[in-house]
Amino acid sequence: MTIEHWLRVWNYLPILLQGLSVNLALLGGLITVGFIIGVVVALLEVYAPPPLRLVAFGYAWIFRSIPEILLLLLMWFGPAQFGIKISPFIAAVLALGLRSSAYQAEIFRGALQAIPVGQALAARALGLSRIGAIRYVLLPQALRLSLAGWGNEFAVVLKDTTLAYAIGVVEVMRQARYIGSREFPLTLPAYITVALLFLILTYAGLFIIGKAERRLRIPGLEARR
Amino acid sequence: MALRRVAVVVLVLGVVGLGGMGAEKFVVGTDAAWPPFEWVSAKGEILGFDVDVMRMIAILEGYEVEIRDIAFDSIIPAVIAGKLDIGASGFTITAERAQVVDFSSPYWSSDQTVLVRAGSGLNVVTALMPGRKVGAQRGTTGAFWVEDNLVAKGVAVELVLYETYPEAIMDLLAGRLDAVIQDEAPSQQAVRQYPGQLVIAGVIKTYEEFGFLVAKGDPKGILPRIERGMKKLKETGAWDNLVAAYFGNPLEAVESAWEACIDLLRVAKDPVAYAACLVQKVRELSK
Amino acid sequence: MLLRVEDLYKRYGKEDVLKGVSFSLDKGETKVIIGPSGTGKSTLLRCINRLTEPDRGRIWLEDTEITSPKVNINRIRSQIGFVFQDFNLFTHLTALDNVRLGLIRVKGMSKKEATERAMAELARVGLADKARAYPAELSGGQQQRVSIARALAMDPKLILFDEPTSALDPELIGEVLAVMEGLARSGMTMLVVTHEMGFARTVADEIIFMERGVIVEQGPPEQLFRSPKHPRTAEFLRRITDLYGGEQ
Numbered sequence: 102m103t104i105e106h107w108l109r110v111w112n113y114l115p116i117l118l119q120g121l122s123v124n125l126a127l128l129g130g131l132i133t134v135g136f137i138i139g140v141v142v143a144l145l146e147v148y149a150p151p152p153l154r155l156v157a158f159g160y161a162w163i164f165r166s167i168p169e170i171l172l173l174l175l176m177w178f179g180p181a182q183f184g185i186k187i188s189p190f191i192a193a194v195l196a197l198g199l200r201s202s203a204y205q206a207e208i209f210r211g212a213l214q215a216i217p218v219g220q221a222l223a224a225r226a227l228g229l230s231r232i233g234a235i236r237y238v239l240l241p242q243a244l245r246l247s248l249a250g251w252g253n254e255f256a257v258v259l260k261d262t263t264l265a266y267a268i269g270v271v272e273v274m275r276q277a278r279y280i281g282s283r284e285f286p287l288t289l290p291a292y293i294t295v296a297l298l299f300l301i302l303t304y305a306g307l308f309i310i311g312k313a314e315r316r317l318r319i320p321g322l323e324a325r326r
Numbered sequence: 327m328a329l330r331r332v333a334v335v336v337l338v339l340g341v342v343g344l345g346g347m348g349a350e351k352f353v354v355g356t357d358a359a360w361p362p363f364e365w366v367s368a369k370g371e372i373l374g375f376d377v378d379v380m381r382m383i384a385i386l387e388g389y390e391v392e393i394r395d396i397a398f399d400s401i402i403p404a405v406i407a408g409k410l411d412i413g414a415s416g417f418t419i420t421a422e423r424a425q426v427v428d429f430s431s432p433y434w435s436s437d438q439t440v441l442v443r444a445g446s447g448l449n450v451v452t453a454l455m456p457g458r459k460v461g462a463q464r465g466t467t468g469a470f471w472v473e474d475n476l477v478a479k480g481v482a483v484e485l486v487l488y489e490t491y492p493e494a495i496m497d498l499l500a501g502r503l504d505a506v507i508q509d510e511a512p513s514q515q516a517v518r519q520y521p522g523q524l525v526i527a528g529v530i531k532t533y534e535e536f537g538f539l540v541a542k543g544d545p546k547g548i549l550p551r552i553e554r555g556m557k558k559l560k561e562t563g564a565w566d567n568l569v570a571a572y573f574g575n576p577l578e579a580v581e582s583a584w585e586a587c588i589d590l591l592r593v594a595k596d597p598v599a600y601a602a603c604l605v606q607k608v609r610e611l612s613k
Numbered sequence: 614m615l616l617r618v619e620d621l622y623k624r625y626g627k628e629d630v631l632k633g634v635s636f637s638l639d640k641g642e643t644k645v646i647i648g649p650s651g652t653g654k655s656t657l658l659r660c661i662n663r664l665t666e667p668d669r670g671r672i673w674l675e676d677t678e679i680t681s682p683k684v685n686i687n688r689i690r691s692q693i694g695f696v697f698q699d700f701n702l703f704t705h706l707t708a709l710d711n712v713r714l715g716l717i718r719v720k721g722m723s724k725k726e727a728t729e730r731a732m733a734e735l736a737r738v739g740l741a742d743k744a745r746a747y748p749a750e751l752s753g754g755q756q757q758r759v760s761i762a763r764a765l766a767m768d769p770k771l772i773l774f775d776e777p778t779s780a781l782d783p784e785l786i787g788e789v790l791a792v793m794e795g796l797a798r799s800g801m802t803m804l805v806v807t808h809e810m811g812f813a814r815t816v817a818d819e820i821i822f823m824e825r826g827v828i829v830e831q832g833p834p835e836q837l838f839r840s841p842k843h844p845r846t847a848e849f850l851r852r853i854t855d856l857y858g859g860e861q
Contacts (some may be wrong), residue, residue, distance in 0.1 A: 178407040223701035227715040228691030269396035279366035281492040282359035285519045288492045321749025322704045
């Protein structure tokens with residue numbers, strides 16, 4: 102690797118950044134899908150009657166057990182068997198999002214279970230319904246307690262977005278490979294550049310989450326690490 | 327801004343996926359990391375011999391193509407599942423593959439080459455002796471050849487598989503591999519890009535032939551149109567021009583020429599003029 | 614009669630915690646339940662707003678039978694204040710929001726109306742200046758006063774106190790008892806489980822002595838403290854006076 106190689110990779114930076122924007126779009130989609138489903142699954146796991154609870158645990162178990170690359174391929178090929186057409190991007194968001202929902206459910210479930218029983222009792226004693234107690238007392242506390250674990254999940258799924266190339270989503274890793282296949286000597290510098298981009302992104306993401314954590318900090322309700 | 331563009335692309339993909347209306351359109355899958363057959367230019371355009379042939383035939387036969395880049399070993403499963411209509415990625419016609427997909431008639435002949443470090447002193451025989459580490463791209467005929475003709479017959483070479491070809495080359499240069507097995511054209515490309523560092527130790531005559539592939543039984547009737555298209559390209563001389571432009575020239579020159587001429591294909595829809603333009607520009611730029 | 618409890622039974626596993634408890638409470642009355650730990654006093658309170666389901670027996674709040682399966686229990690609970698031993702303030706809400714939550718989400722008040730009401734209740738317990746503080750920023754005594762304000766804001770017909778000073782440091786007990794005494798004097802109906810004999814003697818209209826799941830004796834404080842009818846009552850009072858040093 103010479104200085105010249107690095108200068109040549111520099112020329113490709115716009116392409117790499119364009120690829121990275123696809124990763125960010127994937128991240129936004131999958132973390133939203135994962136958050137919404139994750140919260141629902143966690144609530145079912147903790148508060149639902151036994152049959153539904155079992156379904157929720159089964160769901161989380163399935164999506165934590167299947168390798169991500171397999172989930173991606175299943176989500177891309179699977180719906181086609183039933184005549185449903187989905188684009189590779191949507192398939193990737195769903196596959197990675199469902200996987201993330203299983204992990205996020207774990208985080209939220211832990212937080213819900215960490216809330217002292219007295220909080221629910223006090224809410225019910227006021228006349229709040231079960232749902233009201235969850236909505237206004239338990240869930241807001243659980244989400245704050247989840248922030249640290251959630252930051253960790255963010256860092257994991259950010260990296261997972263690079264797997265989406267397997268089903269034809271042209272993201273940053275794929276762009277790096279294009280560069281390598283065009284100019285073989287740039288393969289390693291391109292990979293190192295991508296690695297640096299991810300270092301920066303992860304740092305920026307955790308910085309923002311940390312800031313949010315401080316902003317949302319409530320005395321006596323610190324997120325546990 | 328880039329994000330917004332992605333959002334638009336996603337939206338368009340979604341709409342196309344849901345609607346699926348408009349002109350007749352086939353989705354072509356290719357692993358765009360294998361120049362000169364298919365790769366992505368510095369400006370992010372997918373080009374290459376296979377890809378251009380697909381575009382030219384589409385014009386001659388009156389349909390549209392969408393070129394989609396996808397990992398090589400996902401292409402055949404995607405064609406089988408109906409996610410892709412055509413596979414055009416330098417596929418060698420093999421009996422194994424022919425059991426699950428249908429091939430066009432051959433459009434290219436290739437042999438495998440053995441690539442080694444310059445100065446290693448290895449030849450075809452010594453490079454493939456027991457104990458040697460041999461690299462190849464996963465799912466390619468180079469990899470299959472090593473498995474079938476060496477490993478299966480008790481020649482204990484260590485076969486290392488890679489997601490893409492350049493990664494194998496990197497490991498060869500780093501000294502972690504003794505040789506890389508790959509088709510001729512890409513190997514020549516690699517030698518050009520690492521002047522003085524790589525040599526082709528020799529050619530293994532495999533008499534492989536490349537074909538375009540579609541789903542088993544060709545339910546959409548694509549193969550006859552591909553055959554007719556190839557015939558027209560060869561009769562008009564466009565085929566030979568395309569070969570002359572893509573093979574044996576620096577990629578930068580091909581990319582510049584492609585950019586200069588592509589509107590003849592995209593706008594004027596004239597494959598013959600396009601191929602003539604391409605070969606002429608490449609020759610000018612290569613000088 | 615505001616509250617009537619009739620023949621209440623509750624069993625946890627093999628242990629009978631309540632074995633046929635009956636008593637009643639008139640409007641404006643304050644009754645204090647005393648007795649050794651683990652005799653079912655807290656369980657009794659929780660059965661009254663059905664945070665714990667009784668096994669048998671009936672409870673009425675005015676004309677409504679709380680124990681009826683058809684009753685809207687959330688509505689009943691909103692009419693019965695409950696003050697916990699551990700305060701149980703909502704940790705993610707400020708003092709003001711703790712008091713406002715029920716007003717807005719249960720009673721459907723507007724935010725403005727709820728804020729005015731909540732501030733008035735906080736002022737009543739002497740904590741208007743702590744409205745913006747989170748529970749963890751308040752002393753135990755202050756937290757318990759906020760929780761009393763939270764109960765008061767709902768305009769309850771009755772407030773149940775479950776050992777409201779037991780979790781407090783001794784020097785903080787006084788401020789909470791003072792608030793409770795003020796409430797009793799203002800005519801609030803209260804049922805209080807406590808070990809604070811001084812409070813029981815001066816504030817209660819009637820004392821209920823409970824032991825092992827039954828009411829052993831009940832009567833006005835003077836009578837019960839001076840001349841208990843039952844030997845068990847006398848024994849308990851003697852022991853607790855040794856423990857807490859008699860009148861405070």
